Amino acid sequence: MSAKVPVRAERRENPAARKVLGTVAGALAASLLAVCLPGRSWAQENQGSIKISFVSFLSGPASGPFGVPARNGAEVIVKALNQGALAAPYKTKGIAGRKIQWKFFDEAGGPQQQVAQYRQLVEREHSDVIIGYISSGDCKALAPVAEELKTLTVYFDCGSPTIFEDVDVNPHYVFRTGPHAMMDEAALARYTVGVDPNVKTLAGIDQNYDWGQESWKLFLAAMEQLKPGIQVTASQFPKLLSGQYGADISTLLTGRPDAIYTSFWGGDLEAFILQGNARNLFNGRRLLLSAGEPAMYRLATQIPDGTVICARGPHGVFAPDSKLNRQFRKVYHSAYGSWPTYPSYKIAQAILGVKTAYENAAKAKAGAAPNTEEVIRALANSKWVGPSGPVELALANGHQAIQANAIGQFKYDRAKGRPEIVDIKRYAARCVNPPPGVKSIDWVHSGFKGAQCD
Amino acid sequence: MLTLVVIVLDGLVYSSWLFIVAVGLTLIYGVLRIVNVAHGSFYALGAYVMASAAGYYFARGLPPQANYLIIPLAALVVGLVVGLPLERGLLRFFYGRDQVVLVLVTYAAFLVLEDATKLVWGVDPYYAVEPYRLLGTLSVGGLPYAVYDLCLIGVAGGLGAVLWWGLNRTRNGKLLGAVIHDREMSEAFGVNVTPIFTATFVLGAMLGALGGALTAPEISVVPGVGAEVIVLAFAVVVTGGLGSVVGAMLGALIVGMARAAVIHLAPSVELFVVYLVMAVVLALRPQGLFAPAAARKI
Numbered sequence: 148m149s150a151k152v153p154v155r156a157e158r159r160e161n162p163a164a165r166k167v168l169g170t171v172a173g174a175l176a177a178s179l180l181a182v183c184l185p186g187r188s189w190a191q192e193n194q195g196s197i198k199i200s201f202v203s204f205l206s207g208p209a210s211g212p213f214g215v216p217a218r219n220g221a222e223v224i225v226k227a228l229n230q231g232a233l234a235a236p237y238k239t240k241g242i243a244g245r246k247i248q249w250k251f252f253d254e255a256g257g258p259q260q261q262v263a264q265y266r267q268l269v270e271r272e273h274s275d276v277i278i279g280y281i282s283s284g285d286c287k288a289l290a291p292v293a294e295e296l297k298t299l300t301v302y303f304d305c306g307s308p309t310i311f312e313d314v315d316v317n318p319h320y321v322f323r324t325g326p327h328a329m330m331d332e333a334a335l336a337r338y339t340v341g342v343d344p345n346v347k348t349l350a351g352i353d354q355n356y357d358w359g360q361e362s363w364k365l366f367l368a369a370m371e372q373l374k375p376g377i378q379v380t381a382s383q384f385p386k387l388l389s390g391q392y393g394a395d396i397s398t399l400l401t402g403r404p405d406a407i408y409t410s411f412w413g414g415d416l417e418a419f420i421l422q423g424n425a426r427n428l429f430n431g432r433r434l435l436l437s438a439g440e441p442a443m444y445r446l447a448t449q450i451p452d453g454t455v456i457c458a459r460g461p462h463g464v465f466a467p468d469s470k471l472n473r474q475f476r477k478v479y480h481s482a483y484g485s486w487p488t489y490p491s492y493k494i495a496q497a498i499l500g501v502k503t504a505y506e507n508a509a510k511a512k513a514g515a516a517p518n519t520e521e522v523i524r525a526l527a528n529s530k531w532v533g534p535s536g537p538v539e540l541a542l543a544n545g546h547q548a549i550q551a552n553a554i555g556q557f558k559y560d561r562a563k564g565r566p567e568i569v570d571i572k573r574y575a576a577r578c579v580n581p582p583p584g585v586k587s588i589d590w591v592h593s594g595f596k597g598a599q600c601d
Numbered sequence: 602m603l604t605l606v607v608i609v610l611d612g613l614v615y616s617s618w619l620f621i622v623a624v625g626l627t628l629i630y631g632v633l634r635i636v637n638v639a640h641g642s643f644y645a646l647g648a649y650v651m652a653s654a655a656g657y658y659f660a661r662g663l664p665p666q667a668n669y670l671i672i673p674l675a676a677l678v679v680g681l682v683v684g685l686p687l688e689r690g691l692l693r694f695f696y697g698r699d700q701v702v703l704v705l706v707t708y709a710a711f712l713v714l715e716d717a718t719k720l721v722w723g724v725d726p727y728y729a730v731e732p733y734r735l736l737g738t739l740s741v742g743g744l745p746y747a748v749y750d751l752c753l754i755g756v757a758g759g760l761g762a763v764l765w766w767g768l769n770r771t772r773n774g775k776l777l778g779a780v781i782h783d784r785e786m787s788e789a790f791g792v793n794v795t796p797i798f799t800a801t802f803v804l805g806a807m808l809g810a811l812g813g814a815l816t817a818p819e820i821s822v823v824p825g826v827g828a829e830v831i832v833l834a835f836a837v838v839v840t841g842g843l844g845s846v847v848g849a850m851l852g853a854l855i856v857g858m859a860r861a862a863v864i865h866l867a868p869s870v871e872l873f874v875v876y877l878v879m880a881v882v883l884a885l886r887p888q889g890l891f892a893p894a895a896a897r898k899i
């Protein structure tokens with residue numbers, strides 16, 4: 148016979164738990180009310196202004212290296228434009244005389260969440276222009292939505308060439324004012340072969356998602372064209388944000404490559420360098436970082452001298468000297484205590500591209516405010532100058548930017564206690580970008596047909 | 602042959618790390634029946650506290666060898682400053698509720714702690730590599746290994762042994778075993794369950810933070826590190842059997858070895874090998890490899 152103790156079957160009422168639940172329910176109700184109540188939209192507050200919604204990572208691992216520098220770069224430019232304080236040729240206040248109203252939104256959460264947020268930016272926020280997006284996954288997911296919702300959308304960063312080559316092949320409302328990964332990889336391959344003409348073996352380690360896979364594919368294809376017969380000792384694809392690269396480093400060490408390529412960024416890049424350094428991975432071999440520039444200040448004492456650094460364009464330390472660039476760097480540094488990196492530059496050139504298009508469209512209407520279609524016509528195939536030099540929308544029916552590129556080698560100046568880039572080489576835009584109508588990978592396989600490098 | 606040696610060594614290092622970051626999760630589940638999503642936050646906080654404290658320590662030129670004391674101290678601080686208030690101030694009000702409710706509560710705590718971490722440390726990465734490099738390297742078959750990584754094997758083994766001894770050979774451990782086996786019966790026999798719950802949760806939080814603190818010197822501590830770890834830790838403890846320390850060790854070993862093998866032999870599979878192992882194990886043993894036997898009440 149079982150002497151079962153009458154264990155509690157009832158649920159004891161707990162006044163404290165009820166209080167907690169009451170508080171949670173109250174907070175939820177208040178949040179719901181705040182969402183449902185009609186609030187003052189920015190349209191009501193400032194008739195006649197241009198409403199720009201910016202989107203980049205404000206939380207998560209991409210926020211530190213990319214998202215927040217982009218936000219800060221946007222703030223510097225928008226404030227200067229609204230004050231009419233930006234250097235020539237952007238001295239006029241705001242955009243076509245209209246004040247810029249801006250809001251910044253978080254890109255975290257993945258493509259599904261970004262699509263939902265994008266619809267809000269269009270339908271609830273009534274944004275005139277949406278400038279944003281760092282993740283290629285988000286850009287790919289959003290391009291068809293942007294075309295459907297007929298809203299001018301400017302991608303300032305995301306790197307995948309396939310956005311206009313495979314996903315949105317006939318773009319109308321979507322533009323990308325930063326060059327795509329083909330430019331980075333073509334220039335990096337040319338630089339590598341230039342400084343290490345005897346390179347025979349190569350290894351790659353890239354995050355296992357769109358950016359990592361495409362970057363490695365394009366770089367390897369470019370290297371095979373420029374250095375026929377090059378051997379690949381390893382191509383590792385660790386999970387994004389893995390952080391633990393012990394086994395990958397063992398594989399790289401075993402193959403003894405002449406050069407190691409990685410498109411890692413952020414915490415993954417830094418962890419890889421820290422762990423690789425501790426195991427002498429970079430001793431006697433060249434490290435190639437296709438997106439390394441944002442880490443060069445913070446990781447200055449850890450990056451091996453001679454590491455090849457790219458900034459995904461002539462941004463940051465690679466930016467040519469100009470009054471606009473000097474002002475941008477000075478204001479940014481005084482506001483945030485750090486130097487602007489490539490995301491800051493890329494968002495700055497996106498804003499200035501939009502300003503130029505709006506003002507050209509307004510000029511064609513004798514100063515009247517242009518509508519979206521008129522701005523799009525003015526923006527397509529346009530040219531303008533950003534803090535990092537000239538930009539031209541030359542690909543994808545004038546919706547995809549090309550730009551010159553610059554690459555150099557990292558060197559830590561121990562006497563001054565700061566990093567510098569030496570042996571910088573510059574590549575013309577039409578040398579490292581495919582011609583219009585040609586897919587990036589096809590262009591590489593054709594032996595860079597049509598490249599204008601001299 | 603060298604490849605086999607390297608796979609085993611890489612697998613052991615990774616398994617050790619996995620066990621250290623996962624054991625707190627399985628301990629808390631074993632006693633409190635809570636799938637503690639906030640475990641990821643303890644890991645992240647441990648890493649941030651370690652990175653900040655080590656940075657401060659080395660900047661002041663203090664004796665380098667003593668820096669390793671910061672690791673357990675960071676775990677202790679996080680356990681007491683964050684774990685204790687979380688259990689006493691929030692979780693205890695939900696004991697006895699459905700496990701799903703507790704998952705949601707700990708998930709809410711995780712989100713709050715993530716934002717609190719961002720508020721304190723911002724979004725910039727932190728790193729404190731000195732403890733990692735200080736121990737130098739050891740050559741195995743011509744390949745240099747960081748001694749710090751190899752030490753993780755000893756730490757994991759020691760941690761597993763201490764936990765096993767504590768749970769199976771001490772009075773408090775036996776009380777804990779009684780509570781795990783049947784909470785109501787234990788209460789009826791006069792076991793004061795509340796301090797056991799609190800102590801276990803704080804210990805679990807400390808173990809999570811210890812994982813973060815041990816990892817901090819070899820990574821760049823960035824927002825989101827906790828979210829990554831919680832998924833991985835969960836996969837390991839489910840594979841080994843939720844609530845079993847031995848299961849967590851075996852789960853970590855299987856997952857770690859499988860990952861090291863595919864990285865060397867089929868790198869493109871690495872993305873999902875952890876979950877493949879979990880799926881295969883759960884298909885054969887849905888309760889995991891070493892799930893404690895559940896008493897059936899009549």
